[in-house]
Amino acid sequence: MKIFKTILATYALVLFLTSACSETTSDNDPDNPNPPVEGINTPEENLQRAMELTDNAIEAHFTGAGMAMARYYNPYTKVRSEEKGSVWMYTSAIEAVNAILHGLEAQKENGDATLYNDNFDHYSELLQQLYENADYYLGTFELTSYTQTREWSVYGVNRNNAKGSADVGGIQNVYDDQMWLIRELIEAYKNTDNEEYLKKAEYLTEYVLDGWDCTLDANGNEIGGITWGPGYVTKHSCSNGPMVSPLVWLSELYKNKADVTTSHYIDSSDKVTRKTRQINKSEYYLDFAKKIYAWQKKYLLRSDGVYNDMMGGCSPGSPETEMVNGTVYRKGISCRDQVGPAISYNSGTMLSGAADLYRVTGDDQYLTDGRRLADASFSYFAKPGQTVSGYYTYDISGFNDWFNGVLMRGYVALFPAYGNVANYIDSFQKNLDYGYENFLYNGFLPTNLLVGWSYDNNKNNTEAMFNFAFSAEYAVLSRYELEK
Numbered sequence: 001m002k003i004f005k006t007i008l009a010t011y012a013l014v015l016f017l018t019s020a021c022s023e024t025t026s027d028n029d030p031d032n033p034n035p036p037v038e039g040i041n042t043p044e045e046n047l048q049r050a051m052e053l054t055d056n057a058i059e060a061h062f063t064g065a066g067m068a069m070a071r072y073y074n075p076y077t078k079v080r081s082e083e084k085g086s087v088w089m090y091t092s093a094i095e096a097v098n099a100i101l102h103g104l105e106a107q108k109e110n111g112d113a114t115l116y117n118d119n120f121d122h123y124s125e126l127l128q129q130l131y132e133n134a135d136y137y138l139g140t141f142e143l144t145s146y147t148q149t150r151e152w153s154v155y156g157v158n159r160n161n162a163k164g165s166a167d168v169g170g171i172q173n174v175y176d177d178q179m180w181l182i183r184e185l186i187e188a189y190k191n192t193d194n195e196e197y198l199k200k201a202e203y204l205t206e207y208v209l210d211g212w213d214c215t216l217d218a219n220g221n222e223i224g225g226i227t228w229g230p231g232y233v234t235k236h237s238c239s240n241g242p243m244v245s246p247l248v249w250l251s252e253l254y255k256n257k258a259d260v261t262t263s264h265y266i267d268s269s270d271k272v273t274r275k276t277r278q279i280n281k282s283e284y285y286l287d288f289a290k291k292i293y294a295w296q297k298k299y300l301l302r303s304d305g306v307y308n309d310m311m312g313g314c315s316p317g318s319p320e321t322e323m324v325n326g327t328v329y330r331k332g333i334s335c336r337d338q339v340g341p342a343i344s345y346n347s348g349t350m351l352s353g354a355a356d357l358y359r360v361t362g363d364d365q366y367l368t369d370g371r372r373l374a375d376a377s378f379s380y381f382a383k384p385g386q387t388v389s390g391y392y393t394y395d396i397s398g399f400n401d402w403f404n405g406v407l408m409r410g411y412v413a414l415f416p417a418y419g420n421v422a423n424y425i426d427s428f429q430k431n432l433d434y435g436y437e438n439f440l441y442n443g444f445l446p447t448n449l450l451v452g453w454s455y456d457n458n459k460n461n462t463e464a465m466f467n468f469a470f471s472a473e474y475a476v477l478s479r480y481e482l483e484k
Contacts, residue, residue, distance in 0.1 A: 041429060046478035047103045047115060049436060051123075053471035054096045056443035058126070061085075061093075061464040067133040068159065069093070069464055075444040076457035085464050087137040087155045088177050092402060092465035092472070094134075094184045097127045099475035101191040106479040124192055131188070131197070134181070136160055139168035143230050144321055145210045146330045147264035147274045152207050154178055174229035175211050178204045179242040186249050198253070205250065206261075208243060209288060214264070215332025216271045223332050224295040225311065233319060233333050236310040237346035240296045244353030245413075247289035248360055254282040272324050286360070293353050297369070300338060300346075305376025307346040313337030344394070345403035347377040351410025358417055370414045377407060378424045387450040391434060392427040396448055401466040404428075405473050412480050422484070429477055432470060445470050 060073040060080060069090050070080035101123050108116040139160070140153045156166035156173045166172075185201035188194065211226045213235075225235035226243070259281040267273040300308050314335040322331045354370035357363065381404070386393035394404045408428045411421040435449030444462055446453045449470075453460050 041433065041477070041481065043103075043107065043110075043478045043481040044112075044115065046429075046474045046481065047100065047107065049432075050096070050100050050103065050471045050474035050478065051119065052443060053445065053467060053474065054093075054100060057096075057464060057467035057471065058093065060444075061467070066136060067129060068136070071464055072461040073444075073464065073467075074458070074461045075442040076453070076460045081461070084159050086157050086177075087134070087159070088157075088180060089463075089465040090130075090134060090137065090159075091177070091180045091184060092468040094127065094130050094188070095180075096468040096472040096475065097123050097130065098184055098187040098191060099472040099479075101127065102187065103475040103478040105191065106482045110482050127188055127192070128194075131185075133163075135163035137166050138164050139166035139173075140164070141169045141173075143210075144328055144330055145230070146212075146214050146332065147266070148210070149328065150210075152210075154204065154207055155181060169231075171229055171231035174232075174239065175208050175226055176228065176236070176238045176242060178208050179239070179246070182208065183242065183246045186246050186253075190249075201246070202250065205243075205246070205285075210264070211239075212288075212292075213332055214266055216266055216268065217334075220268045220271060222266075222291075223334060224291065225299070225333075225335070226292070227333065228310070231319060233314040233317060233335075234310050234312050234339075235299075235314070235333070235335055237296060237300050237307050237343075237349070238309075240292050240300075241307070241346055241349035241353060244289050244293045244296075244349065245356045247285045247292070248353070248356040251282045251286035251289065252360060254280075254285070257282065274324070274327070274329065289353070289357060293350070293357060296350060299335075302338075302340075302342060304342075304380065305372055306342045306380045307350055308338050308340045308342055309346065310339050311335035311337065312339040342380065343403055344377070344381045344400065345406035347373055347381075348403070348407035348410035351377070351407070352413040355410070355413040355417060367417055371418050371420075374411060374414055374418060374421050374424065377410075378421075378427075381407065382424070382427055388434065391430055391450055393450060394431075399463075399465070401447060401463070402469040405469040408473055409476055412476055415480065415484060425477070425480065428473060432473060432477075435470075 061070050069085040071083045071085045071089060072081035104116045104120050136159045137155045138153060139156050140151060142149065142151045154168055154173050155177055156168040158166065160166040182201050182204050185197045189197040211230060213223045213225050215223050217223055226239045228234055228236045228239045260278045261281050261284055263277050263279045263284055265275055267275050299311050302308050312335060314333050316331060320331040321328045351370060351373055354366045354373065358366035358370060381394055382392040384392055408425065411424045415421050431449045435445045439446050439452040441453060444467060447462060447466055
């Protein structure tokens with residue numbers, strides 16, 4: 001009877017994969033000789049896989065001295081796309097390299113410096129090359145914000161042919177792209193002690209916080225929230241949540257130091273006069289982290305415990321300016337509609353934010369928030385046995401392969417304070433291993449780790465940012481296994 005049940009279960013799984021995921025390879029594909037293996041991962045094995053995947057992705061997706069990133073690469077046909085990756089996609093490569101550097105450092109601190117000695121310099125140099133060539137996305141424009149008019153040099157969505165000349169006006173730059181770079185710049189500084197990374201991170205932070213809607217309502221309270229970009233009015237989870245953790249990290253870097261920065265604000269007495277004051281950097285960054293976290297929790301947390309996409313129904317419906325005391329400023333924006341869908345990375349950034357705020361403040365509310373969000377997000381985004389028995393299926397449509405990695409990092413950040421997330425983290429480890437041990441082909445993983453490749457070789461394009469997301473996850477899991 002047991003054998004009969006096993007045969008039926010296997011047959012049912014084959015039928016599911018054939019109907020739901022037609023034209024995909026099976027474990028018996030002759031072009032995919034890797035047999036299914038159930039193994040025990042070590043931190044070293046995770047890190048070695050991260051380096052392998054990263055090295056292959058770098059070689060396949062990047063060309064020339066300027067490191068232009070092809071968005072797609074097909075490991076079966078060995079063809080890379082003409083389409084270039086956006087700055088967000090490009091940042092995924094930096095993220096993977098930073099995660100590897102952090103993992104190498106963790107190996108060294110844990111008493112085995114072999115991988116560190118063999119690889120750290122190589123990835124430090126690669127990190128520097130990636131940052132230098134990110135300047136093909138850099139451009140300069142003048143922006144009128146809620147408190148000032150100023151020229152900024154920031155990163156545009158699209159790559160240009162010359163460094164520093166990208167189009168960054170209007171909707172051509174968005175705040176969340178700067179935020180992902182800020183996160184990685186701070187990580188790069190921690191990994192290498194290169195002050196240039198910290199300097200750029202703080203400059204971009206100043207730009208992002210200039211986008212905070214500090215105009216006041218009738219009661220004298222800040223309206224709050226950061227629009228998707230300076231050319232937009234909608235206020236998104238992705239243009240607020242990702243900034244919480246890096247602000248906490250900056251606060252920690254300046255703790256017990258006398259460094260100050262300029263704070264721009266509106267006088268509460270008349271609700272219109274723009275003012276500035278000098279404030280301690282550590283205090284300024286931490287207070288802003290709390291403000292942004294509180295705004296997103298208030299306006300974008302759903303009744304089912306995860307985060308929605310944005311606040312819409314905004315007035316005015318497009319960016320407008322107003323004259324105050326003879327000077328032009330951006331007009332404040334009031335939004336009334338919470339808009340979906342729930343996307344995994346929007347909950348992931350708030351998980352990381354709650355974990356970091358709890359770690360530095362000791363405020364139990366952040367821990368309570370983190371626990372609730374961890375449980376709710378896993379219940380919402382992870383579907384048990386939907387594709388393969390014993391594994392959790394995550395939505396991989398659109399950009400979700402990368403989004404889901406942000407959720408995993410949120411669980412890892414929360415783990416020291418909430419051990420229950422170990423099971424959630426393990427679901428990512430198992431999915432990565434299933435893909436690696438069954439479908440690894442020419443050094444690449446398929447978009448669907450639990451299903452594999454298409455039988456039609458021409459349909460096996462892989463996204464650069466997914467390839468780097470998988471390697472970053474392996475590197476983060478390596479460090480997690482050591483530190484837990």
